[in-house]
Amino acid sequence: MISLDVMPQNQRLTGTLFVMASSLGFAVVPTITKTAYDQGANALGVMTPRFIIAGALITLIRLLFGKKEGWPSLKLAIGMMLIGAIGVTAVSLLYFLAIGQIDSSLAIVLWYAYPVVVLLLAWIFENKRPSASLVIPLILTLTGIAISAGQVSGGKTSAIVLVVTSSLIFAFYITVLSKVTKKMGLLTGASFLNVGTALGYIVVCLFATDSFAPDFPTTPKVWLLIAGAAIVGTTLPFLCSLAALHRIPTGMYSIITTLEPVWHIIMGVIFLGETMTNNRIFGASLTVGGLLLFSALEVRNKDASTPVTI
Numbered sequence: 001m002i003s004l005d006v007m008p009q010n011q012r013l014t015g016t017l018f019v020m021a022s023s024l025g026f027a028v029v030p031t032i033t034k035t036a037y038d039q040g041a042n043a044l045g046v047m048t049p050r051f052i053i054a055g056a057l058i059t060l061i062r063l064l065f066g067k068k069e070g071w072p073s074l075k076l077a078i079g080m081m082l083i084g085a086i087g088v089t090a091v092s093l094l095y096f097l098a099i100g101q102i103d104s105s106l107a108i109v110l111w112y113a114y115p116v117v118v119l120l121l122a123w124i125f126e127n128k129r130p131s132a133s134l135v136i137p138l139i140l141t142l143t144g145i146a147i148s149a150g151q152v153s154g155g156k157t158s159a160i161v162l163v164v165t166s167s168l169i170f171a172f173y174i175t176v177l178s179k180v181t182k183k184m185g186l187l188t189g190a191s192f193l194n195v196g197t198a199l200g201y202i203v204v205c206l207f208a209t210d211s212f213a214p215d216f217p218t219t220p221k222v223w224l225l226i227a228g229a230a231i232v233g234t235t236l237p238f239l240c241s242l243a244a245l246h247r248i249p250t251g252m253y254s255i256i257t258t259l260e261p262v263w264h265i266i267m268g269v270i271f272l273g274e275t276m277t278n279n280r281i282f283g284a285s286l287t288v289g290g291l292l293l294f295s296a297l298e299v300r301n302k303d304a305s306t307p308v309t310i
Contacts, residue, residue, distance in 0.1 A: 015247030018240045019256040025237035027263035030104035031271045032229045033096055039222045043096040044214035046226055048201040051088075053230035055194040058238060062191040069185025076183055077192055083180065084196025087173030089204065091166045092197070098162035105268035105276065108261045109148040109284050110163045112291060116141060117171035137294035144286030147279060186245065190238045258291040 029050075036046045062069075071077070099107045116138055181189045205214045217223050244253055265284060268274035276284075 011247045015244045015253075016256060018244035018247065019253055020259075022237040022240035022244065023257055023260040024263050025233050025240065027260060027267050029229050029233035030096075030099055030108070030264060031267045032225045032233060034099060034104060034272055036217060036222045036225055037100055039217065039219060040215060041217045041222060042215040043093055043100065044201065044205055044208065044212070045216040046229070047092055047096055048198075048205055048214060049216070049223075049226050050230045050234060051092075051194060051198040051201055053227060054234035054238075055191070055198040057231065057235045058187075058194050059191045061235075061239070062187045066185060066187040066191075069188045072184040072188065072192075076180065080180055080184070080189055080192035081196030081199065083173055083177055084193040084198075085200030085203070087169065087177070088193065088197040089200030091170045091173065093201075093204070094162045094166035094169070098159040098166070101156050101159035102163075103268055103274040104272065105265040105274050105284070106148055106280065107159070107163050108264040109287050110145055110160060111167045111170075112141070112261055112287055113145050113164060114167040114171040114174070117168055133297050134294060137290045137292075137297065140286050140290030141294065142290075144283045144288075144290060147283030147286065186242050190242070194234070194238075258288065258294075261288055261291075 033043070033046050072080075095107065095111060119134070119138070177193075184192075208214065217226060241253075261284065265274075265276065269276055
């Protein structure tokens with residue numbers, strides 16, 4: 001891992017800015033999506049075109065500027081597409097179904113239970129026992145999530161189930177994804193991942209029941225918003241993530257991305273009129289603080305970092 005002491009200051013600064021821009025871009029998507037919901041669209045009707053557009057754009061960029069990466073074997077390419085078609089599709093669809101019922105600022109805090117699950121999976125399947133130093137950040141994170149869950153009003157338990165299930169699936173697929181991405185270029189991997197996700201959504205649309213059928217936008221304004229989600233909220237964040245990973249150590253990248261829930265909360269408050277009560281602020285602070293401490297302590301154990309999105 002590159003030492004921060006010898007890293008050029010301008011490289012560290014630009015890398016940090018790229019990570020923050022990436023996180024901000026991903027945080028825009030829930031705001032755009034909930035706005036589309038208000039205009040009659042639903043999760044399938046928004047996410048399907050989002051990933052079709054993003055998959056096409058990232059693939060075009062890969063073909064034009066990623067030729068040096070080379071192509072992986074057919075087996076690896078299919079594997080990456082399946083991770084997108086099954087993993088990313090399930091994670092994003094469940095999450096965006098949930099934010100149709102609860103505030104996005106609450107949903108993102110609940111969703112960030114996944115690092116705890118990743119840690120437990122590594123312990124169970126790879127015999128990587130967590131160190132005692134991780135106990136405090138894990139307690140902080142879980143306490144913050146519990147407090148946040150208590151802020152969800154009665155009758156919306158299903159939304160909590162959707163978010164937590166999304167987070168659990170993400171924990172499983174990110175474990176697999178981290179192994180597959182080491183065997184191909186980052187831009188190539190991002191292309192196959194997003195194309196696979198687009199195909200996954202198309203399949204879901206084709207076999208969806210009437211009650212779950214996609215409601216696509218009916219106005220040019222909403223289609224422009226979805227195009228914005230595909231470009232500003234998917235394609236550009238992926239590219240910013242790749243640019244950042246070429247400039248700063250993966251550990252530093254991971255720590256900075258931990259602040260992503262903060263962007264989601266800010267977006268929800270400013271553009272969706274979501275209210276942050278004292279308990280919400282306290283719960284979110286504990287969660288983000290625990291995640292920051294967790295990432296800082298785990299920094300030396302991270303071999304690679306892969307930009308992912310919901």
